[in-house]
Amino acid sequence: MTDRSDDHDHRFSEGEGFDDPYDEFDLDPPELDVDPSKVDPVDSRIITDTLDEQNIPSDEVDAGELLDVGLNYMGINRFEQATAAFERAARFADDDRLAQEAWVNKGVAHAELEEYDEAIGAHREALWIDDESEHAATAETNLAYALWEFGETAQALEHAERAVEIDDRFAEGWFNRAFFLSERGLSEEALHCIDNAIRLGMRNGKVLEEKARILEDLGEYDEAEEIAEEANEMRERAEQRVMEQREEMHGGTPTSEEVDAGPEREWELE
Numbered sequence: 001m002t003d004r005s006d007d008h009d010h011r012f013s014e015g016e017g018f019d020d021p022y023d024e025f026d027l028d029p030p031e032l033d034v035d036p037s038k039v040d041p042v043d044s045r046i047i048t049d050t051l052d053e054q055n056i057p058s059d060e061v062d063a064g065e066l067l068d069v070g071l072n073y074m075g076i077n078r079f080e081q082a083t084a085a086f087e088r089a090a091r092f093a094d095d096d097r098l099a100q101e102a103w104v105n106k107g108v109a110h111a112e113l114e115e116y117d118e119a120i121g122a123h124r125e126a127l128w129i130d131d132e133s134e135h136a137a138t139a140e141t142n143l144a145y146a147l148w149e150f151g152e153t154a155q156a157l158e159h160a161e162r163a164v165e166i167d168d169r170f171a172e173g174w175f176n177r178a179f180f181l182s183e184r185g186l187s188e189e190a191l192h193c194i195d196n197a198i199r200l201g202m203r204n205g206k207v208l209e210e211k212a213r214i215l216e217d218l219g220e221y222d223e224a225e226e227i228a229e230e231a232n233e234m235r236e237r238a239e240q241r242v243m244e245q246r247e248e249m250h251g252g253t254p255t256s257e258e259v260d261a262g263p264e265r266e267w268e269l270e
Contacts, residue, residue, distance in 0.1 A: 063093040067102055074109060082109040083118075090125070100129045104139050111146055119146040137167040141176050148180065156180060164193075171200035175207055178214070187217040205235035 070085035086106035093099035107122035123143035127136060140163035148156035157180045163173035178193035194211045208231035215224035 061088075061092040063089045063095075063098055063102070066092065067098065067105070070102070070105055070109070074105070074112075077112075079109045079112040082106075083113075086122075096129050097133060097135065100126045100133060100135045100139070103129070104135055104142065107139070107142055107146065111142070111149070114149075116146045116150040119143075120150060132166065137163045137170045137173055140166060141170070141173045144176060144180065153180075153184070157184065164196075169200055171197045171202035174200065175202055175210070179210060182210070182214050182217065185217075187214050190214050191218065205231045205238060208234065 066085055066089035070082045070089060073079070073082035073085055083106050086102045086109060090099045090102035090106065093102060103122050103126035107119040107126070110116070110119035110122060120143060123139045123146060126139040127143070130136060140159045144156045144159035144163065147153075147159060157177075160173070160177040160180050164170055164177055167173065174193045174197035178190045178197065181187070181190035181193060191211070191214050194207065194214060197207060198211070208227050212224045212228040212231060215221075215227060
């Protein structure tokens with residue numbers, strides 16, 4: 001009845017945006033400027049390589065601002081630059097929570113680039129700082145997906161379970177665990193998890209589509225059809241909203257990627 005797509009959804013905070021993302025601009029704070037006489041101008045890695053405690057005192061760097069820089073880069077799909085900004089934020093952060101948040105976001109940026117090995121490493125760094133904090137559940141669920149994409153399916157399911165153990169009101173964690181369980185053929189457990197996600201407020205077209213697939217696997221075809229119809233209606237309404245917003249902002253028609261933004265899996269960007 002329904003097909004899975006290959007889309008991923010990486011959720012991140014909203015910024016003010018830019019009129020033209022292709023105009024020249026620089027998101028880096030002024031304190032990160034590097035003396036051009038000391039570097040090769042064609043070396044794109046030079047900012048990260050020269051930004052250390054020996055060149056810039058840590059008390060002159062605002063890690064929170066660097067985190068915002070990374071989020072702005074994510075907002076315009078400049079994921080490689082985002083990884084560099086998040087790594088700098090983590091390196092200069094005096095507060096463990098801020099450092100952990102930066103590592104989680106760095107992992108998401110690497111995953112957007114399909115650099116799953118690096119994503120795994122970043123999320124493990126976040127959990128090494130504190131595996132019980134407010135960011136730990138997000139790190140666990142993102143680590144689970146990076147492991148899944150990397151082929152480590154057994155470990156992925158363990159970390160998906162760990163995410164909801166840390167925070168049993170983490171709706172995205174329940175949805176993600178439902179996806180993993182469904183993929184492993186554990187449909188009854190998957191149904192329980194996705195119902196938890198819905199009860200916690202995560203009710204959208206993609207979640208309902210996943211529930212419909214799980215119900216199909218369980219042989220509950222009538223209920224699956226009802227849920228699938230509701231999911232289609234929600235998707236159509238969402239597409240209409242996107243089209244209206246696009247027309248208001250740009251006077252154009254949205255791309256298929258814009259109207260089909262629903263994930264089959266949920267990344268969490270802090």
